[in-house]
Amino acid sequence: MVRLTVHLIAKSSSFSKFKHIKIPFNILGDLSMCRNLTVLYLYDNQISQICNLGFTSNLTHLYMQNNNISCIENLSSLHKLSKLFLGGNSITVVEGLDELKSLKELHVEGQKLPRGEKLVFDPRSISSLSETLCILNISKNNIDEIWDLAPLRKLTHLYATDNQLQDIQELETVFSQWSQLRLLDLNRNPACYKSKYRDRLITACKILEDLDGKQINELSRQFLINWKASKDAKKKLQDGEDIKEQIPNQLTTDFRVGPQHPFAHDRSSSLSKPSEYRKHGVISRADQVQGDSRGRRDIYSSEDRQTLKICVLGLF
Structure with missing residues (x-):
């Protein structure tokens, strides 16, 4: 059986016209002939380094999940990249995404992390993605806080299952800044088992449609929003009366x-x-x-x- 490689593909007269290629090999080869590539499948291999992608400037989708990649690098030339799949690698820091001005989807779930460590995020990359990123998958990465993700105000979908998120107040604060959030999946986080978890997140996320795989009824949402507004008003009134009683004549x-x-x-x-x-x-x-x-x-x-x-x- 002949093994498919970049060199073998290059012999084809139509190689330069390919727009979708899946290359099953261990080391990412020279793709200088693939100038028209828009989708590249490199998942389920043993790739340890991202390289040789400088000529694929038209690439929009890159699938590199389930490899041995430990560092996100050499992606600065992919200005048209909109979807990046890096799940199931050995990445510890989400970085090197500063130049990806068109990236809308980022999948970094299930990294093979050293015991006791968690996936962290480089502030520069997060800031660069704040105006474009819509879908983020960070599930199964031992993450215990999400303050660093607050700038991602364009997010519509967040998948963060099987992590260590437990501070509901933190979740409310961050999610309330994401005015376009429609789907949120936090299943199997400690916060999910706390009192009023679902009610508090529904009131914090004004247009959320799906929480942990369950649809949100608009009537229920409005009831919870009105209930919270009434509760806040009563508390404000009570606080005002307490202050008044403390001021002596x-x-x-x-x-x-x-x-x-x-x-x-x-x-x-x-x-x-x-x-x-x-x-x-x-x-x-x-x-x-x-x-x-x-x-x-x-x-x-x-x-x-x-x-x-x-x-x-x-x-x-």
Whole structure:
């Protein structure tokens, strides 16, 4: 049986016209003759390095899952690439995607990671993909947080099953920024087993249609959104009342303080020298209290009124 290689394919007169090629070999060969390639299948091989793709500038789909790739590299010339499949390799860092300005789908699920490690994301690549990436598959990668993915605001589909996500507050915060998210699969994450998990994510994702493989009924979504709005309004009202109760009435406090208060001095001395309160056009404390009290007598106790009466009479 003849083994199919790039060299053998190159002998074909129509080689340069091929748009779809599946090449089953261990080391990625020279594809300089494949200038018209749009789809390249290289999955289920033993490829350890991404290379020799510089001439495939028209490539839109690249399938390289289930190989031995440990580093995402040499993809900068693939400006038209829209779908990249790298699942089942040995990648530890999602990087090297800075120049892929047309990438809409990225599949990096099920990486063969060292024990105890998780798949991490290079901020530069995530930032570059923020305006184009719509579908992301990061399942089975021991991921325990997704803050680094927050810039991906164009995402419509996220597959993140079999990871270690458990902070629902974090999930709500990130997902609420993805206004176009329609499908979300978080099955078999610790967060899935927490109280109100489904309700909280449905209210956070305004147009989500499918959560963990279950369709979201629009009537149920609206009920949950209204319920959350009502709950937030009640909490806001309660918080406002609590703050109001904590603020003391300044006038009432003035009459109930100890010896530091001006009226706590010898009363007879104050009554015998009313002129001291009026010299140089200064308005006395009693005058001020008297004026303030005309429309607010209901806030004083009988003891407060008696004290006020004595002070005012003494000044006149």
